[in-house]
Amino acid sequence: MTAMQIIFLLTAVVTLVSALRVVTTPNMIHAALWLVTTLVGVAVLYVLLSASFLAVAQVVIYVGAIAILMMFVIMLTRREMRDRGPQTGKQWPWAAVLAVLLFGGLVWMVQSVGLAAAPVGEVPQTAIADLGKALVSPNGFVIPFEVASVLLLAALIGAVYVAWTRRHS
Amino acid sequence: MIPLNWYLILAAALFSIGLFGVLSRRNAVAILMSVELMLNAVNINLLAFWRYRAPAHPVGVVFAVIVFAVAAAEVAVGLALFIAVYRRFNSVAADEINLLKW
Numbered sequence: 001m002t003a004m005q006i007i008f009l010l011t012a013v014v015t016l017v018s019a020l021r022v023v024t025t026p027n028m029i030h031a032a033l034w035l036v037t038t039l040v041g042v043a044v045l046y047v048l049l050s051a052s053f054l055a056v057a058q059v060v061i062y063v064g065a066i067a068i069l070m071m072f073v074i075m076l077t078r079r080e081m082r083d084r085g086p087q088t089g090k091q092w093p094w095a096a097v098l099a100v101l102l103f104g105g106l107v108w109m110v111q112s113v114g115l116a117a118a119p120v121g122e123v124p125q126t127a128i129a130d131l132g133k134a135l136v137s138p139n140g141f142v143i144p145f146e147v148a149s150v151l152l153l154a155a156l157i158g159a160v161y162v163a164w165t166r167r168h169s
Numbered sequence: 170m171i172p173l174n175w176y177l178i179l180a181a182a183l184f185s186i187g188l189f190g191v192l193s194r195r196n197a198v199a200i201l202m203s204v205e206l207m208l209n210a211v212n213i214n215l216l217a218f219w220r221y222r223a224p225a226h227p228v229g230v231v232f233a234v235i236v237f238a239v240a241a242a243e244v245a246v247g248l249a250l251f252i253a254v255y256r257r258f259n260s261v262a263a264d265e266i267n268l269l270k271w
Contacts, residue, residue, distance in 0.1 A: 008171045012179045019183055019206055023190030028198060035202050038183075042209045045179075048171065049220045054212075054233055061237055066205065066244050073248045074198055077255045088193045089264055095192030099185040106181035110174055117172035119221040131227040131234075141231045148238040155242030159249035165256075 008048055015041030026087045028074045036067045050123045053131060176217035184210035197254070197261045201247050208240045 018037035025031045039062040046055035124130065134140035183206055190203025212233045219229020251261050258266060 005171055016182055019186045023186055023203055031199060045213055049216045051216050069248055077261045087195055089195050092193035095189050099189035103181055103185035107178055110177045115173045118170055121224050123224045131230050134227045134231055144235055148235050151242050152238055155245045159245040163249035163252045
């Protein structure tokens with residue numbers, strides 16, 4: 001077993017355990033902190049996959065922005081949820097059965113396809129420059145890029161509109 | 170080197186945990202967190218296939234970047250909705266927000 005595999009297994013254990021805590025812990029603030037751990041674990045996986053730009057973006061966007069936004073909303077809305085009944089609905093055994101079935105099916109599928117274990121080549125040194133050029137090149141992905149920016153603008157305006165306090169009502 | 174299967178199985182486990190959270194949690198913010206877990210599992214899959222199958226082309230990374238943008242938009246709108254719902258119902262429990270139920 002190589003050092004890379006040991007790092008991968010440790011990261012996988014940390015990621016999965018903290019993901020389980022995210023969906024099972026009753027305290028929402030703790031769940032958000034476990035979510036941060038999970039997201040950092042996924043960032044380590046991106047580093048192992050030599051996707052350095054995505055690893056940095058994961059830390060900046062998910063850990064830095066999304067998790068903190070979650071924390072704010074939990075603090076703004078937790079008064080009622082804190083000590084009122086169970087945190088899971090009545091349907092949780094069915095959800096667990098469905099999740100286990102899905103996991104078993106996916107593992108069976110991955111194992112039966114018989115994917116080659118080794119990568120076909122190395123990531124080029126200019127991978128990040130290639131990514132930047134592909135995002136703005138007309139032969140590349142400029143249209144998805146622009147659609148994503150319009151989507152972000154629409155989400156920004158929509159979020160402000162939805163959460164706005166109307167004084168008269 | 171790490172086999173490709175390991176990444177796929179880890180992503181499948183993360184996706185299943187996220188699915189369990191979406192289906193079982195009562196708090197709407199927790200449901201959104203579980204959706205984030207599922208999106209992360211998808212991103213691991215995309216990047217694993219990019220690394221092992223087409224590392225010379227940035228197409229897998231571009232797909233993951235678009236998923237990031239969509240996740241950020243989804244969280245912004247979702248959390249704004251929950252704040253609006255909380256103002257009205259004084260609760261974010263998913264089973265108590267039943268105005269549209271018939």
